Amino acid sequence: MxxxxxxxxxxxxxxxxxxIPRTPEELAREARASVExxxxxxxxxxxxxxxxxxxxxxCAAMVRAIREACPGVPISQTTALYIAGDDPERRLALIxxxxxxxxxxxxxxxxxxxxxxxxxxxxxxxxxxxxxxxLADAEAFVESPIAAxxxxxxxxxxDADPEVAVAHAAAMENVVAQAxxxxxxxxxxxxxxxxxxxERGARGGHGVRTGLEDTTVMPDGxxxxxxxxxxxxxxxxxxxx
Numbered sequence: 302m303x304x305x306x307x308x309x310x311x312x313x314x315x316x317x318x319x320x321i322p323r324t325p326e327e328l329a330r331e332a333r334a335s336v337e338x339x340x341x342x343x344x345x346x347x348x349x350x351x352x353x354x355x356x357x358x359x360c361a362a363m364v365r366a367i368r369e370a371c372p373g374v375p376i377s378q379t380t381a382l383y384i385a386g387d388d389p390e391r392r393l394a395l396i397x398x399x400x401x402x403x404x405x406x407x408x409x410x411x412x413x414x415x416x417x418x419x420x421x422x423x424x425x426x427x428x429x430x431x432x433x434x435x436l437a438d439a440e441a442f443v444e445s446p447i448a449a450x451x452x453x454x455x456x457x458x459x460d461a462d463p464e465v466a467v468a469h470a471a472a473m474e475n476v477v478a479q480a481x482x483x484x485x486x487x488x489x490x491x492x493x494x495x496x497x498x499x500e501r502g503a504r505g506g507h508g509v510r511t512g513l514e515d516t517t518v519m520p521d522g523x524x525x526x527x528x529x530x531x532x533x534x535x536x537x538x539x540x541x542x
Contacts, residue, residue, distance in 0.1 A: 304508030311514025389414025443480035
């Protein structure tokens, strides 16, 4: 069964799309609509005073609100280093203070301090979605001591050109496969390229991710109405591949 994950907000602003959810209430509403549309995992970024945050209180409020709206649906929080000012020690301290744990986190494998962070979260029972944004990330990940302990791999090239992004995804997947890593994979890209990357991944038997963090447009380039519309389109993609 190929997984369908939704990334509800990320670092996108309301100027990029008017339906970007930020408050716990907005995220809970979008999460519920996305689950009803077919999403099976919810990836989210917490906000406080219009800024992304890894602080315990806003992260806990977000997790509680989504969990109440979508009981039993796994939540995956970001751990992106830039949110902590590119300071790995500050990031670890903030996340060590979390009081309401999500089932999963995404952990970008090319970031400084990522192994220590993953080890800390694994010890607390949180699953790791290992984010691979580049070939260098993939090469580092397959040599990592935490690779075998992760829940799944996210293949997520950021190239704007769909053909380049698809080739980049294929190269990353090949590194993972050649290393004998057999974890579940979920594929996506950025903006219009996300659809091409997801389709290639789905044809290879992998899961896909969509949502307003990843793309604000449909496959034909027209603006998406909201996260749920993107999820419905991704569900159709999985059905035909």
